[in-house]
Structures are given as structure tokens and as C-alpha cells.
Amino acid sequence: MGELDYWVAYIEDDAVGFIALSESSSDCGEIHSMGVKKELHGRGIGRSLVEELEDSARESYSLLQVKTVNEGHYDEYDRTNAFYKAMGFYKLEVFPDLWDSWNPCLIWVKSLKD
Numbered sequence: 001m002g003e004l005d006y007w008v009a010y011i012e013d014d015a016v017g018f019i020a021l022s023e024s025s026s027d028c029g030e031i032h033s034m035g036v037k038k039e040l041h042g043r044g045i046g047r048s049l050v051e052e053l054e055d056s057a058r059e060s061y062s063l064l065q066v067k068t069v070n071e072g073h074y075d076e077y078d079r080t081n082a083f084y085k086a087m088g089f090y091k092l093e094v095f096p097d098l099w100d101s102w103n104p105c106l107i108w109v110k111s112l113k114d
Contacts, residue, residue, distance in 0.1 A: 004032055007052050009045050016040050019049040021057055024065055029057040029112075031066035041079075050087050058112045070094050070106040084108045 009017035017036035024030045031053065036045045057064055066084060069077040089108035098105040 005053075005056065007049055009036070009049055011040075017045045017049055019053050021053050023061075027061060028063040028065055028109075029053075029061040031064065034066075046083060047087065054110075054112060062111065062113050064089075064110045064112055065092070066108050067098075067105050068108065070104040073102075073104065081106065081108075 004020040004022055006018060006020040008015050017034075017040070019034040020032040022030045022032035031050070034046065034049065036049070054064060066089065068080050068084065071078055071081050085108075087110070089110045092107040092109045095105040095107070
């Protein structure tokens with residue numbers, strides 16, 4: 001896959017979150033991975049990370065996508081899906097067996113062009 005662009009959020013000297021950008025195609029960047037310390041959820045760290053990634057991705061891509069587990073399978077991923085929806089992503093498609101039948105893959109997409 002090669003090297004990824006990534007951003008890290010800090011509170012003082014403590015790394016509290018990260019996000020990484022990869023390329024799905026010449027037109028579409030992808031949130032390759034993202035994480036925020038669980039005890040800090042809801043404080044805007046994830047939102048700030050996504051916004052930074054989007055600002056950078058806009059220079060190269062028209063679209064941004066992210067893959068996660070489809071809704072209704074795990075409470076934690078339901079919160080993740082609600083986050084991406086709140087960030088302006090739209091459901092594109094569910095691939096029931098992309099990863100395995102226990103973790104159906106939901107792809108979210110977002111236009112990076114105004």
C-alpha cells in the first residue's frame with residue numbers, strides 16, 4: 001500500500017487520536033483508519049481530525065470514502081456510523097461478505113467539492 005498521510009491529535013504531550021488517508025482511486029481518497037481515545041469521545045477531536053484530513057484530501061480528490069461495519073451489528077459501530085453521518089457522509093453500499101458475514105461492510109462517501 002505504501003506510505004499513508006496521517007494526522008495526530010494531542011492534548012498537551014498526550015496523543016489522543018489519529019487519522020490516516022489512503023487512495024481508493026485517482027478520484028477518491030479514503031479514511032484508511034481513525035481512532036480517538038474512548039474516554040475523550042464527544043469532545044470534537046474526531047471532527048477536527050476528519051476536517052483536517054478533508055482539507056488536505058481536497059487538493060487531490062473529488063470524493064472521500066470510509067468503510068465501517070454496517071448499522072445494527074454492534075453498538076460501538078452504530079456510534080461510528082452516526083458520527084460519519086453527522087460529518088456529512090452518505091451511505092453508498094453495503095457489501096455483506098467483503099470482510100466476513102459477521103461484519104458486513106458499509107461504505108460511506110462524501111463529496112469534497114463545494
